[in-house]
Amino acid sequence: xxxxxxxxxxxxxxxxxxxxxxxxxxxxxxxxxxxxxxxxxxxxxxxxxxxxxxxxxxxxxxxxxxxxxxxxxxxxxxxxxxxxxxxxxxxxxxxxxxxxxxxxxxxxxxxxxxxxxxxxxxxxxxxxxxxxxxxxxxxxxxxxxxxxxxxxxxxxxxxxxxxxxxxxxxxxxxxxxxxxxxxxxxxxxxxxxxxxxxxxxxxxxxxxxxxxxxxxxxxxxxxxxxxxxxxxxxxxxxxxxxxxxxxxxxxxxxxxxxxxxxxxxxxxxxxxxxxxxxxxxxxxxxxxxxxxxxxxxxxxxxxxxxxxxxxxxxxxxxxxxxxxxxxxxxxxxxxxxxxxxxxx
Numbered sequence: 001x002x003x004x005x006x007x008x009x010x011x012x013x014x015x016x017x018x019x020x021x022x023x024x025x026x027x028x029x030x031x032x033x034x035x036x037x038x039x040x041x042x043x044x045x046x047x048x049x050x051x052x053x054x055x056x057x058x059x060x061x062x063x064x065x066x067x068x069x070x071x072x073x074x075x076x077x078x079x080x081x082x083x084x085x086x087x088x089x090x091x092x093x094x095x096x097x098x099x100x101x102x103x104x105x106x107x108x109x110x111x112x113x114x115x116x117x118x119x120x121x122x123x124x125x126x127x128x129x130x131x132x133x134x135x136x137x138x139x140x141x142x143x144x145x146x147x148x149x150x151x152x153x154x155x156x157x158x159x160x161x162x163x164x165x166x167x168x169x170x171x172x173x174x175x176x177x178x179x180x181x182x183x184x185x186x187x188x189x190x191x192x193x194x195x196x197x198x199x200x201x202x203x204x205x206x207x208x209x210x211x212x213x214x215x216x217x218x219x220x221x222x223x224x225x226x227x228x229x230x231x232x233x234x235x236x237x238x239x240x241x242x243x244x245x246x247x248x249x250x251x252x253x254x255x256x257x258x259x260x261x262x263x264x265x266x267x268x269x270x271x272x273x274x275x276x277x278x279x280x281x282x283x284x285x286x287x288x289x290x291x292x293x294x295x296x297x298x299x300x301x302x303x304x305x306x307x308x309x310x311x312x313x314x315x316x317x318x319x320x321x322x323x324x325x326x327x328x329x330x331x332x333x334x335x336x337x338x339x340x341x342x343x344x
Contacts, residue, residue, distance in 0.1 A: 035271065039072065114190065121190075122186050189317050192314065204273075228337070269316060
């Protein structure tokens with residue numbers, strides 16, 4: 001369930017307190033149930049029944065086993081597989097029903113489906129933008145539509161970020177860096193979009209941010225010039241620091257800490273935004289048994305603050321895409337310095 005939908009439901013819950021017999025809110029299940037991956041796409045709960053889209057489960061285990069996730073819903077078992085229950089090893093993942101071990105799982109989960117949709121959306125936006133430029137003379141006509149929306153952002157990111165950080169060779173790396181920027185931006189925005197196919201916590205998934213960081217790591221180290229490698233393996237420091245070697249080890253460690261920082265920064269900021277909003281809305285349900293006056297007043301404050309946080313998330317969505325692109329550009333630029341040109 002996406003964050004905006006939670007706000008709308010919370011607004012109703014603020015004025016319709018739980019009855020005295022209502023169950024206490026399980027905060028762990030409440031928080032991690034919304035931010036974690038799943039084998040189905042939960043849409044809403046209506047009159048106690050869950051409305052969800054079942055997704056295909058694909059298991060490679062002595063052959064290919066493909067079936068719908070609805071067979072595993074509510075603790076079900078199918079074809080010798082089930083979803084590990086709370087407290088078990090591999091909790092929330094498909095395991096063998098016989099011994100609880102994990103097979104090779106390439107299922108289309110909620111995050112995978114969201115990732116595929118957002119990638120198709122990104123490609124469609126870029127192709128529509130390119131289509132406008134093929135059909136119009138930009139020297140005689142200002143961009144309109146998708147082209148008019150994307151061009152200022154593309155120019156800003158390329159000229160003010162990529163060009164300044166990378167240097168004269170920036171055009172070689174602009175396609176990757178611009179792709180990374182818009183990929184992160186679209187996934188961030190879709191994560192706070194209230195209606196399917198929005199609401200997937202993609203950039204709050206560390207596997208996704210790890211992959212992005214590895215792409216930057218490859219761009220830096222595969223295309224770094226000889227001066228970059230010289231500064232790592234034989235830096236300009238006293239000989240004894242290189243002979244031991246202290247500085248080369250530190251520099252090599254630094255090669256890996258840079259992409260690690262990219263991964264953690266994006267993952268932590270986007271995940272924190274989801275948790276902050278969910279925690280704010282949870283106040284409504286946690287105070288449900290304290291009476292309608294206290295529950296209603298705190299619920300109203302919680303909804304207002306939740307709306308503010310959601311608007312703030314729109315800004316954070318852009319900032320995190322911008323920061324990731326900027327730092328990636330800086331790291332690539334550092335790998336393409338030419339000290340001899342600077343001294344001449």
